[in-house]
Amino acid sequence: MKVRVGLLTIALGATLGLAACGSGDSESKDKSMNEEKVSMSAQNEKISSMAMLSGAGKHQVSGKATIKDNKLMLTDFKTDEGPDLHVYLTKGDDVKNGMEISTIDLKDTTQTFDLPDQDISKYDTVMIYCEKAHEIFGQGMLTDKMSASDMSMMKGNFSGVGKHMVSGMVDVSNTDLKLSDFKTDEGPDLHVYLTKGGDIDTGKEVSKIDLKAAEQTFSLDGIDPADYDTVVIYCKKAHEAFGEAKLS
Template sequence: MKTRTLLVSVALGTTLVLGACGNSDTSSSGDKMDTKTEMSDKQDKMMKANEKVMLQGSFAGVGKHQVSGMVTIKDNKLMLTNFVTDEGPDLHVYLVKGDDVKNGVEVSAIDLKDKTQTFDVSDKDLTKYDNVVIYCEKAHETFGQAPVSEGMDDTAMSMMTGTFAGVGTHKVSGTATVEGSTLKLANFKTDEGPDLHVYLTKDGDINTGMEIDAIDLKDAEHSFDLKNLDTSAYNSVVIYCQKAHEAFGKAMLEG
């Protein structure tokens, strides 16, 4: 009887221990499932919030570096267009708040030869950032940045931008951006001329184009009021010498 009682007690104890272990495993598994569900819910909410984000900005170089082009953040994508940068050993694109790269997030390495690049940013909280930075990780140095702000919706006039190239023997560089009723020239350089003006044209045709204003040869940044001009009729910005009747440079605009 004692032997039988002992065996029953041992069996009962083993069952209780195994049951406790089983309950522990089930509880642990449940906790993991809850954590995964919470993370998935947060990711879904962030992606839905990101879908409402539409940000745009134009690059400018920092310090001695030259960076130009446009950045657009839309539909969980970060897009660079007409992008040109000085060469660097290890350039990456970052999303940052202000100019705080240390607390920003890296998006990807960039291709120095590609003027149009697209990156997936669906895993980034786009509501936290207001600046896109080109950063050299090897030199710990910012090459360029584009402060971004809310872009126009699909019913509004889109932003158009282009990169200048010289015409003939002339040298002109920098970017032209048409946004709403403003034309901006950034990182702008041109050969000297006696009477240089900026024009909006269709395919570079000065005769049917619209003169905007004279330009300051010493100023790398220009901003011109287009006075509600219908910019949809034009697709290029031309630097034109009125005295010599000669185009010095042209930037084809893309939306």
């Protein structure tokens, strides 16, 4: 009887030991995978490239695709209508081995997509692809780096934050920030900021704005716009963002 109890104790101990080892292996694998994702995300954030889109075959596609800060942005984008259009990163025309990023909005001229935590450096083409028809609508070859002129001229479209209504366009060069077709809700003490991801605390105040002027231009003397990716209309008195525009 004592022998049986002893054997059962040994067996139970071995089982628990194996379970603990398995748990340790699993935790180690999860940790390794998370570290790889963080590393890949950091690597992708260093990639800045762009492509000018054009139609394939009979299709009409135009606009610019920009990869920056682990995002893919379409600007001045136009496309033929088609069912189930998606944007891909590919190597040449190889859709099968490409990376699907997202479905696209056929009517929106400015669209931004998060890139997955995978190696994007192996792709050289941005492609607009109809999955239903298995047909390429448009594409553009990516350049390795954006030129100084591309980096120095960025633009975006405003949208309201929360309940606020803000619209119009913003153009940012090395020297100026220009608002055009600009409209905003009224509010006390509204200012325009250059920020990183909308963070006012680390951003740079550019100027107080005129609530009624559709066209406004401000000097960026002493500010490097390359450090920022979002323009924010901010109410200093209420400590509240009224609107923002992602730059690309």
